[in-house]
Amino acid sequence: MSKSNPTPVAPAANFIRNIVEADLAAGKYALRRWAGRPGLAEAHAQAPLDPARIRTRFPPEPNGYLHFGHAKSICLNFGLARDFGGRCHLRFDDTNPEKEEQEYVDSIVDAVKWLGFDWQDEQENNLYYASNYFPWMLQCAEYLIAAGHAYVDSQSAEEMRANRGTLTEKGKDSPFRNRSIAENQDLFKRMQAGEFADGTHVLRAKIDMASPNINLRDPAIYRIRHATHHNTGDQYCVYPMYTFAHPIEDALENITHSICTLEFEDQRPFYDWLLERLAEGGLLQRPLPQQYEFSRLNLTYVVLSKRKLIQLVEERHVAGWDDPRMPTLVGARRRGYTPQGFQLLMDRVGVSKNDALIDYSLLEDCMRETMNEQDERRIAVLDPLKLVITNYPEGQSELCQAPNHPLKPELGKRDMPFSRELWIEREDFMEAPSKGYHRLYPGNMARLRYGYVVKCTGCEKDDSGKITAVLCEYLPETRSGTPGADSVKVKGNLHWVCAAHACTAEVRLYDRLFKTPSPGAGDTDFLTELNPDSCRRITAQLEACLKEARPGQRFQFERHGYFVADPIDSKAGAPVFNRAVTLKDSWGKTGG
Structure with missing residues (x-):
């Protein structure tokens, strides 16, 4: 600790948490009083002691949509209040009359709640507007x-x-x-x-x-x-300038730890000067709030500059603020990202003053981890090729069973119709197989997952030579779940859906919006680094039960990744699915 910077920076993953623990141990804020609502010192003077051990705040300006960087601040401020018996306020810093709109207020409220936090309980409702403090x-x-x-x-x-x-x-x-x-x-x-x-x-x-x-x-x-x-x-x-209004807002609300990003570090001396002058005049109660700064969340393959995000939207490089490729929380929600994934990311990134660049794959890993735990499994065939089981009776069908979640047997199993004609992935057949290929090719056997072992007998082609159907015979004694299931050993295991019952649906395969880790670095135009393959729309064949998927409902499509029924474009009986993230990180291996 130096005289010029009295704030200790702990070597731990969250130095602010260490500061809070030290302040509570010293009883620094134990004698604060709280009138139940913001106010000047005289309003709090005769009030009871503050029931909140600490008070933090998330103070967005309602002039745009929140992005991934805001998620870090939300998780930090609300998380500290939760963990230390405090309160976190949601305060709209609406001191600029020219840029703020109710649309943004509503979206911010929704985003904070979606991340799993609240500013209201049985005792307090800590939703505030800085503009209500103008008289003070x-x-x-x-x-x-x-x-x-x-x-x-x-x-x-x-x-x-x-x-x-x-x-x-x-x-x-x-x-x-x-x-x-x-x-x-x-x-x-x-x-x-x-x-x-x-x-x-x-x-x-x-x-x-x-x-x-x-x-x-x-x-x-x-x-x-x-x-x-x-x-x-x-x-x-x-109207007050932000640097004047912000410290006063903190003091009026009894904030103990005012947590900002690093660009406000040079403003801290004015923050302290102003509060000291106003406390000397008896307008603000002591102890005064203290400001602490932490590094922003910086991710590869992403731009978080508000100017650049506006440009992406206004020039129609994306479909809007809620485009699933946008690093906004409304976009993340539409893409199928989880609140728990963001919270896990913030736990792993930690809180420091080191402006590190975090690889986007860490965010995707956190999403996979939470989705793997939460999401039921379904089967989708994204590049359909017809498979005909020539020795299966025409007009006959039966029900196979598949677990809804392999880690949660209590969720039970679901029925999957099986019949003569199925859809399989086109890559699951090769007329002339490459070395080490274990799926279908003439003469080879493979298992239809949850169904039977089949032996490939050939294929059909159109006039151009394109394969239109794979021909197989099934082995009736090898049905999954029966004693004969293990009677024939095969190496290939194929996903399929019944052609007669399949749900035909649009599927959007989303990827990273930019193709370079640091778009716009140096003198480059960030728009030239847009990934042309960041969204591919395909028509897929899905398991029959997916036809009834609710907007916003998420699944793991076995083999392909985690998908969500688009909350906006999905209709009753006609879902549209967005890919949130693949089953494993393939970006570095494939280039996209």
Whole structure:
């Protein structure tokens, strides 16, 4: 621990968890009071002790859809509150009137709940909007003016930028920095009253224009914006800057550990300065929130830049924000990814200050692990080829049985119709087999999984020479589950569906959206690195029972991977399936 950075960074996988444990052991927040809702110090002064041992928050700005990176923050903040007897608040940081919409608010609420977290229980409902704190923020700003810690600056944006200085040059004081307290108070009231045009004045904190940290060179804390806000309408024409609003929001909500990503590390000195000034004035209760920074989730084969994601959508490189190839949580949900898979990924990635690049295969492995545990098995033939059992009676059928989940016998078995004509995978037959090939070829035997052993007798072709059907004879005594099942030893084991009962359906084979690990790295255009095979649509033959799959229902298609009935495009009796992930990672071996 150094004097310049008092935050200890533990070598463990989650250094913030270590900080929380130390704070609780020291009783750091044991005497905090909580009025049951956010407020200034006077509201909490006579309230009971806070029943939450810690308070964290997830504070998204409702100006877009959440992506994989947000999942890390959600799991971290809600997970810490859950594990340490605390509360996590969902706070919409809606202080910008020009970019926020109710559509995004609704999608964020759905995403957090889908990941398995909630901000409400029998005692508390901790869903908040920063815009509801505007009166308190104005009160804080007016206190700073009265205490000589803030002033109204009338420079243009260009002049302010020029006088701010650089990393190697000190800034210059504004010519308006020494306005009297009375003049600043008058101007700020007139700003609130709407007398001035946008950009005419800003309210700035008065700190130190010579500070080596540019963020302490009199940062702007209020600006004029004549814009309609989604929550407060036209009530205000001045709005707080994010760096001013955020620490106040934390303090009003009794947040103990304010957890941010690394780009906010340079802002922490202003965070602390502001809260100290307001606590000195009696507006905020102590102990004050403390900010801690962690590294973002950075994945290969993905872009998480909001600008780039918007470009993908607006230029129609994808079908929308919920396109299953998009690294958004709505896209992940539609693709069939699981909340448990994201939570497992975050546990394995850990929390540190190291900006590491995580291979996308780790995310896919986490999804496979959770899906393997959860998903019932079904059979699908993705590249169908007709198989005709020539010695099976025409018009006859029977039911074979297959387990719904090999790891969960309590889920029982399902019936699979079996008859003379079946669908098998085209790759399961070779007229001239390669070395080591154990499936069907003339003269060879293989087992139809859950059914019979069959012997290939030949094939049929069309005029172009394309194989249209495989011909076989079955061995009646070899039915699976009977004493004769092991009487004939074979090496090949084939998946099949009954042609007469099969469900014909569209299946979408999704893969990574980009073909390079770091799209857009250096000076490259990230759009040139889009994977042209990131979505292939095929017509497949599925097990009959899959016709009744519900939108959003997920299965393991034996041999092929994990699939979900598309939540939007699937209709009753006509499902459309999306591949979430293959059974094993083949990206490095096949290139896609």
